[in-house]
Amino acid sequence: MKAEIIAVGTELLTGYVVNTNGAWLAQVLMDIGIATYYQETVGDNAQRMKDTLSLASSRSDLIIMMGGLGPTRDDISKEVMADFLQTELKVDANQLSRIEDYFERGHRKVSKHDYQQAWYIEGGQALPNDVGLALGSFYETENNQIFVLLPGPPFEMKAMVTQYLIPLLQAKHAENHGQVFDSDYLNFFGIGEASLADAIDDIVMDQSNPTIAMYSKPKLVTVRLTAAAETLEEAQALNQKVQDQILDRLNPYFIGQGQDYSLAQNVVDQLKKHKQSLAVAESLTGGLIAETLTQIPGASQVIKGAFVVYQVEAKENILGIDAETITQYTVYSHELVKDMALKSLQKCVSDLAIAVSGVAGPGPDQGVEAGTVYLAIADGKGYLESKCIHIDHKPRQTVREITCLEALNLVREYYTK
Amino acid sequence: MKAEIIAVGTELLTGYVVNTNGAWLAQVLMDIGIATYYQETVGDNAQRMKDTLSLASSRSDLIIMMGGLGPTRDDISKEVMADFLQTELKVDANQLSRIEDYFERGHRKVSKHDYQQAWYIEGGQALPNDVGLALGSFYETENNQIFVLLPGPPFEMKAMVTQYLIPLLQAKHAENHGQVFDSDYLNFFGIGEASLADAIDDIVMDQSNPTIAMYSKPKLVTVRLTAAAETLEEAQALNQKVQDQILDRLNPYFIGQGQDYSLAQNVVDQLKKHKQSLAVAESLTGGLIAETLTQIPGASQVIKGAFVVYQVEAKENILGIDAETITQYTVYSHELVKDMALKSLQKCVSDLAIAVSGVAGPGPDQGVEAGTVYLAIADGKGYLESKCIHIDHKPRQTVREITCLEALNLVREYYTK
The missing domain is CATH 3.40.980.10 (MoaB/Mog-like domain)
Known part of the structure; x- marks a missing residue:
């Protein structure tokens, strides 16, 4: 039709x-x-x-x-x-x-x-x-x-x-x-569309029902399976079989199933499943991480709170970051985001905390190029990791959006690795 | 064409x-x-x-x-x-x-x-x-x-x-x-499209160059003037004349000029002009107010910081709200948002603070209907106001978006009244 x-x-x-x-x-x-x-x-x-x-x-x-x-x-x-x-x-x-x-x-x-x-x-x-x-x-x-x-x-x-x-x-x-259709959406994070296509190329070539389509957005790839059969149950079974084959190969990148399933939903689901809570400390994203998470109904059960500390002063006044940490390492450093994560964890009395700081752009700041972002995650039991990523040649808002996804992915990885 | x-x-x-x-x-x-x-x-x-x-x-x-x-x-x-x-x-x-x-x-x-x-x-x-x-x-x-x-x-x-x-x-x-065109966008907040149209009906009827068009979004109405003339200067003068007539009648609702001019831009501009800083405390909006403001380049100069205090605990742990205030008045009250505004003002050492708490929905919470929202604004010199609004029959995300606009408008009104 x-x-x-x-x-x-x-x-x-x-x-x-x-x-x-x-x-x-x-x-x-x-x-x-x-x-x-x-x-x-x-x-x-x-x-x-x-x-x-x-x-x-x-x-x-x-x-x-x-x-x-x-x-x-x-x-x-x-x-x-x-x-x-x-x-x-x-x-x-x-x-x-x-x-x-x-x-x-x-x-x-x-x-x-x-x-x-x-x-x-x-x-x-x-x-x-x-x-x-x-x-x-x-x-x-x-x-x-x-x-x-x-x-x-x-x-x-x-x-x-x-x-x-x-x-x-x-x-x-x-x-x-005489036909009904069933569709499944499989969502992946952290693998490019081309690599994903390569990884399942033979599966795609091997069959025609379900049809397999791929869509990509920055950092996210979705695979849609659409099967046709006489009954819904049969169509679902056809999809299930191919889904199993695909996940067998790509499970580490799989974030969840469904047209509207997002990384934020995954984070909320993981936290609920583990009965844990999250705190967020944001600089360049300016509230985007908290806003993305709290769009998910029920997020209030697991998102303890968030701090938007855009200015240097705010990092000190609100989170209690030591002025010396900033002087010694600058606000774009592993040391700073780790401290932001730890301080927000303490202030919120939460089980986990994530923190980001970086240059959204358009231009560089203090000699640090636009798109340079530091991220950290901490739990209350001594686990503390940070990383630095480079989001090159992207507009300001895209840098913020990718940073948000990368931060959410820290939580996903925390529970899956 | x-x-x-x-x-x-x-x-x-x-x-x-x-x-x-x-x-x-x-x-x-x-x-x-x-x-x-x-x-x-x-x-x-x-x-x-x-x-x-x-x-x-x-x-x-x-x-x-x-x-x-x-x-x-x-x-x-x-x-x-x-x-x-x-x-x-x-x-x-x-x-x-x-x-x-x-x-x-x-x-x-x-x-x-x-x-x-x-x-x-x-x-x-x-x-x-x-x-x-x-x-x-x-x-x-x-x-x-x-x-x-x-x-x-x-x-x-x-x-x-x-x-x-x-x-x-x-x-x-x-x-x-042999013609060039010039367009102006005038943006208004807090007046409905119908009332605005009534107010300038005779101006619209009286002339044909510039043409006048109206567009509305929740809480916002934009009037576009498009003039044609032999030179750009003449076209601009034609627009200016009609703009003056319109603003003469509608100035209290006018937030600014330009296709992409937003209430957030107005707030950042006002704060810069008055060399003041803002703190934000958000419950139901979950970071949306801070995120909207920090989308504006240069917001870092005037937005001191923001707190997302979604949970009751967070209101106590992060902002230091007295547990008794919550027990006595609940989290949906003038008392609570006023205290949120004051506490965030103190913690951020800012000149102004806004705070929101309410029910985003879909359903009611603690007997309070979805769309019931309390807002407050405080300055460091004893000014403290709050109000309660009802955003009826709107989806969760729309309630959050309207709340964000109403909160930003508190700052606009603070500087204009």
């Missing part, structure tokens, strides 16, 4: 808002074996929206339009699509009363435009919106072409896709092709 | 990487009066790329293709576009020697594919890449249609656009239409 994703909204087209929905949706579709061949963005303009639908319907089987379902005057996606499909819009009684309830609770009057949100495409079915007011729509033509309308706010779109669209598409696929 | 932006790359199409380039580029084009009518993403597939170029050339005047200029086998944008334009690729001698130098310095051998990066479209001109190896291309057809090739990595793309493409496009526009 060839999918095409159309994002609607002048704010997306003109760049005021970055379209993150398209990327998310393409990944979720891929998990159930549907490849996206085109993505485009159009403004809130009826003629251009219709032209785009017309082109999409000439080349794709599944056409998903996102955005423009709200109550304002420029929300015209429903009308445009109904017009294009030569059908009408129908009111969903359930949603209508949900909208009325919502306004009643807020002691506000429902306007004519608010009711629009209860419309869906006649001849199709409504896709419920559990976290917002605008209904989605699912419509299949006589030639089995599928047209879908989704809301634009990411929170609403994701809930609707996960809860309602994906199961519907899976059922359609099973009905039309 | 109608622009169309085509992002090339299977990793973008399938959603592994989010396309942030398109948004940035559309905004930069808008600044010089060029509106983007379509944006699309295609995979690294010659036929689909050619179809997309063909469609784009049927409806747009300026067609920009980004990505696929590198040295790997799937980097085919140059060949595809040359083929589409029925011309050839030419080697740029300068870039060729830059590539050779680069590999020589790294003691590596240049492969055949690396040389590709020195190609540009014959009959057009090369766009230099000052921060990478792949050259861009600028080509004008006999009918004054312009085709541009840009590299995919954001860092390289942005440098090439700012340094070379924008001046070229401005010159073309002046040559063809």
Whole structure:
């Protein structure tokens, strides 16, 4: 099935808002074996929206339009699509009363435009919106072409896709092709994409179900396995077999499974598993390590606290680093990060601590080149290690992000080696 | 001039990487009066790329293709576009020697594919890449249609656009239409889009040069003025006049000027201007406030340090909050955030301190609803204020982001009221 994703909204087209929905949706579709061949963005303009639908319907089987379902005057996606499909819009009684309830609770009057949100495409079915007011729509033509309308706010779109669209598409696929798909994501850290590809080259060549795809981001490589079979269990078993083969060779680099599984999640999971707690002392990352960890729900159980000590004075005042350590070794040294780790460990009364200091850039500092970073990890039982890395020719924010990943990886390695 | 932006790359199409380039580029084009009518993403597939170029050339005047200029086998944008334009690729001698130098310095051998990066479209001109190896291309057809090739990595793309493409496009526009454009961005905090629109409705209605556009993000509204005139000075004067009218009415909400001007930049600027320093104590935001501030180059001069005190214990161990304060008032109280602000002020020996504590969600905590947030600000001279806000029905990360903005705004208000 060839999918095409159309994002609607002048704010997306003109760049005021970055379209993150398209990327998310393409990944979720891929998990159930549907490849996206085109993505485009159009403004809130009826003629251009219709032209785009017309082109999409000439080349794709599944056409998903996102955005423009709200109550304002420029929300015209429903009308445009109904017009294009030569059908009408129908009111969903359930949603209508949900909208009325919502306004009643807020002691506000429902306007004519608010009711629009209860419309869906006649001849199709409504896709419920559990976290917002605008209904989605699912419509299949006589030639089995599928047209879908989704809301634009990411929170609403994701809930609707996960809860309602994906199961519907899976059922359609099973009905039309007798097949279901299962996808697994295996995430690796500390091995380059090329080396990883070399290491599993024969496995990739040897088989075609599951298909194997590789993606890389700075320091992270993800391998996606997608298997097709008559039942979900069979598809899962096919993936499992190949997964075992791959992990057999690459286990030291494996950080976890799942599309959204991150190194931060790994760190939180390890700490929980070992019933231990972590303290963080950050200089150049300025809070990024703590922020990344505390994005994980439940992090509060294991992240004791963090110190952002950007200035020299702060290193002394907040952490109690000895001024002499700084004078003798400078703030870019093994000695300093080790002391930062130890001091934060003590202050937080934690089991583990990590610390970073370095030059984020753009230019060098005190003769130390941008991208030079010192990292340390300490536990309460005498274990204390540090290392120095060089992140060459990268912008300031990338240096910070890579430093954050390297620091998290110290914790991962602490528990795995 | 109608622009169309085509992002090339299977990793973008399938959603592994989010396309942030398109948004940035559309905004930069808008600044010089060029509106983007379509944006699309295609995979690294010659036929689909050619179809997309063909469609784009049927409806747009300026067609920009980004990505696929590198040295790997799937980097085919140059060949595809040359083929589409029925011309050839030419080697740029300068870039060729830059590539050779680069590999020589790294003691590596240049492969055949690396040389590709020195190609540009014959009959057009090369766009230099000052921060990478792949050259861009600028080509004008006999009918004054312009085709541009840009590299995919954001860092390289942005440098090439700012340094070379924008001046070229401005010159073309002046040559063809005798007009230049100037854009200003005015950023406001704490007023909704609708109220702001109401407040300046008559100004918007009264004139057409500059054009006035409005964009909103949670808590932030940006007004863009774009003026056209024969000279840049005249265009700037037209913008200035309308800007003065708008600020006359909305000054209390104005945080600063510029496309990328943020509340964090405002806070860093205010602190520098007043030669004061800031400390931060964060609970639910987990480091986000510190991270947002330290993204601003030069923040190290004014941000003394930050404490992430996620756990109750940490509030006591790290900040020295009295256990009794927590028992008596709980961690969600005016008393607690005030004490957090005071304690971090003392520990950092700073002039100002801000503190936040609240429930990020998803669910309630200790009977307190998700989205309930307490904020405080303190200076060293006895000023101490706190407030409680309710961020209803928002996901966890949005609650954290809004809390961060509200906390930064406490500092802005401290200096402006």
